[in-house]
Amino acid sequence: MAALPAPKFDYRPLGDDYGNFRLLELQPAIDRRDLLRCTIQHASIDTSAYCALSYVWGDQKVDSSEMETTYKRPKRRLFESKKHYQEGAVVYRKEIGSSLARALRYMRQPYASVTIWVDAFCIDQESKEERASQVKLMTKIYSSAQVVHAWLGPEYNEDPAVHSRACLAGRSNRSARNWLTVPLVGIEIQKNTLAFDYIDLIWALAKRIKGSEKLASENDWLQACFTIAQTPAEDLQQRKNAVHQVWASFSAQLLQAVISHAQAGQIYTTLDSLSQVNYFSRMWILQETGRAKRVVFHYGEREASHQQLLLALGVTRAYNGSFAKDQLRMLGSKFDSRFLSCVIARLTCSKALGLHEVLKLAFFDRSMHSATDPRDLVYALLGLATNPQAISVSYELSLDEVYIATARFLFGQGFTDSLITFRPYARSNEFLSPEFPSWAYDWSRRGLPSFARFKAAKDTRPRLSFVRHTGTVHNIAMSLKGTWIGRVVAVNEHKFSALASAAGLSLEVIQSGRLQGGARPLTTDEKRILGDLLARIHPTVQLLPADVARLMSQSALPLGNFWCWWVWWTLSIWSLAKGNTNEVAELLLREAPPRVSSNKDVMRLVSARDVAGLMDLQSWSNLLFTSSTGAAPGSQLTAFGIDIVESLFRSAWGTRPFALDTGFLACAAEVVQVGDEVVIFHGVKAPLVVRRAGNGAHRIVGPAHVCGAMQGQLMSVASSVETYALT
Structure with missing residues (x-):
């Protein structure tokens, strides 16, 4: 007789009490290949002892696994409906991503259960309302966890040879997941595993340096890690800082010790590979690692503390950011610096910064992180700030609405640098509407703040407001005062890219x-x-x-x-x-x-x-x-x-030279065309190219470099000031 199918997994409401969440109790197993079994239950953050998992979701539609789940239902409260609160438990078979499955198999203990919080499982991802309410709790969830386990890999599809053999071996046995029996022999997997030996080595070398005892302090460690990760050009800008000088000396000694090591080439090759794991591309890791009391990074059976791993990657970045020696160039490095965002996140949390300061730091960070839902590129930053309530979290809002609200919040704080973002070759964004305002910053297509060092508007303050403007989807325009400096009359036919x-x-x-x-x-x-x-x-x-x-x-x-x-x-x-x-x-x-x-x-x-x-x-x-x-x-x-x-x-890069009818030579993004106008807006550090959009409004084309205007030379008292409606 055929077995009856397992019932459909059905999340039960968490209730309205603040701090309610779900926890996973992972059942022990001696053999890693055994089916994953767990119990899920409702709990309160304030009264629970648990750890949390930070990992890459991966493509759950392509790579999936199964977990046997027992849903513990809370006892029915007085006067509450029997529908969701009847006593007892139901056993389910729930599909989970293979990346999560692999992480849980390595987190699982042979003889004792593990209580762990996992976002993809403990939050009803189909409920926009619950997702929003739980996102607001993220800061508390990760800061209250006894330890955050950061799973770097291996991922199921990390090595093509393993992947293809796994597909052949898997057949229809979805519970045992036969691919786990395949040895992890991929080149990248070998490199990343070996990297942990060198992480231990670099930590030992650091401990021998005078003053390294300060690394026991989290803030001192953060300063050391951030300093050593800087490239020589960045380092020059901070040499006057007394604290920086202390750690610059430590940084130089540690870097020299590693470069002089007999296995230096192997050290940098393996850590270079480790920097490129997909984990460091996730936006949510900023909050997950930044708020954690303690972070342990895992790669298969190897592990290292966040102090050890991030310092080792910092040394590697410094090595690859230097071209003082020919042998450094020979590595042909593809080193990914996004790991540094974990350090910045911990520094940010330790300083108790407001939301506008957190968003400003994120804007100037050139790292491009990703999120399954592009709204999370903003929402994931809220947990790093002391006042995240300044931006409401709702998955009922469109992406346009989230990014517009974020832009208006920053403009209200006097931050206008987002207007001079330079992104000449950004990919098209299928999520934003064609009417997305030109003044609102698109967090999913991050650009370069390369114009932020100029002072074209001199010491003027932004004089802006938001006004109703009909004829667009959002019916809103930004009113901004500025000084007109010319109209484009000649554009060179030669673009940089051509x-x-x-x-x-x-x-x-x-x-x-x-x-x-x-x-x-x-x-x-x-x-x-x-x-x-x-x-x-x-x-x-x-x-x-x-x-x-x-x-x-x-x-x-x-x-x-x-x-x-x-x-x-x-x-x-x-x-x-x-x-x-x-x-x-x-x-x-x-x-x-x-x-x-x-x-x-x-x-x-x-x-x-x-x-x-x-x-x-x-x-x-x-x-x-x-x-x-x-x-x-x-x-x-x-x-x-x-x-x-x-x-x-x-x-x-990405520019096109042009001339203004007022005699100025300039360059801007390649899309600039004859008839465009150039304006220096008050409080904006670089001139902007604007284009008439009808109904008396303009749209921003992008920032421009106008010769003889970038340090405020044109902002005289006699300059005429006009008000522009930007849509």
Whole structure:
């Protein structure tokens, strides 16, 4: 006789009492392959002892597993309906994601049960109302847990060989999940497991350094971890900070100890791999690790405290962020710095910051985290703040409404930097409506705050308000006062992306603006074609065969392709500059760090009085390459040479030069067109390109760099001020 099917899993209401939640009691098993069994019960946070799980959901539709679940029903209270509160328990078979299943199998103990909170299981994900109410409790849930277990992997589909063998082995036996018997032999899995040996090693090296006893203090450890993770450029900006100097010394000693270790290459290769696990891409980990009393990171059977793992990754970031040595470049690293957000989250929580400060920090963080529901890209940040109630949590709200409310909150706090976000190659967003306001920040398509260092509006304050504006879905416009500085009358036909593509640079290089990693060995024919092209671009550009050979031989950067692009780009700017070499130099070095822009030799070249001087290959070669006597044509770029080339490329990234009818030279996102206007809005750090949208309103196209205007030079007392309605 066939067995009756298990009843459908049915969540019972948690009730209205604050602090009510569900807990999972994971039953013991000696064999990891045994079916997962648990009991789920209602409890109160204030009276419960439990741990919490932080993990990657994964694709639950493709990879799923089963868990046998007993739902303990609470005893019926007086006068309450029998429907949901009858005594007893019902056993269910519930589908769960394989990522969660694997994590629970490793969390499970052989002889004792484990009480654990798991978001995907303990919250009724089908109930928008319950999701909203439980999100409001997240801070308390994670801060009250005795320990938060962070599951880094392995994921079910992490290794293709394991995945394919698992699919063949799995057949229809969904309860035993035969794929668990497959050895975890993938290359990445081996690297990530081995990384934990080196995490222990780095911690031991840190303990030998004088002053390391301060690492016992959470705040001191956070300072040390954050300091060592900084790249040299970031470090320069903070050297005047006394606390930073203490940990900078510790950082330098630890980095040197690791670099000098006999297994340095293996250390960085394995930790480089570990930084790329999907776990660090999740938005919710900021709250889950930031609020936790204690975090233990797990990868299979290996584990490490958050102090040990994050410090080791910090050392790896510092290593990969430095180009002082050739061997560092040879790693070809794809190191992912998103782990650093865990450190920032703990620092944020320790400082008890308000919501506007938390959102500002998140805006300036260049890391791109993900969430299954894009509303959670905001909601996940609320738990880091002391006043999360300033933004209401409701999954009944549309994504437009959530992001608009967040923008209005920040504008109310005087924060306008979101208006100057630069994102020239952002992917399209299928979740937002076409009428999403141009002034509201899209948290799912994070951009760069690269214009935030300017002071185009000088010391003016934002003079804004929100007004009703008919004709749009949201019927709202932002009224903002600003100074008009010109209308676009000439746009160069050459866009950054078009020129870079014509020069043979890859799509990845174009979209990222980073030349590193875009090189490959050139064939003989490609070298000949590029050499001929360089020689033909402009008659005044003289290229010797040795110079061309030197360009083509580079492995650090695709320098031959870069030089093709560079000649085209400088010509496109020169054609609009009308001989103003100061404006040409300003645009060419727009994103250059002080180390580059203050160098006399660099300034002499970019301020040349003619095109031939700008493209003097011999002078550039002397500046970029090693200058030892008798150096071969294939001499390597110096670290400073890499800085120069990267900053020149980055300064042009995603832009298009144009001229205003008022005589100014500028550049903005590639979508700028003739007829657009440029305005310096009060309280906004960079000029904005705006486009008429009808009904007396404008839409923001993006920030612009206007030569001679970026430090407030145009904000005189006599400047006329107008009010703009931005939709």
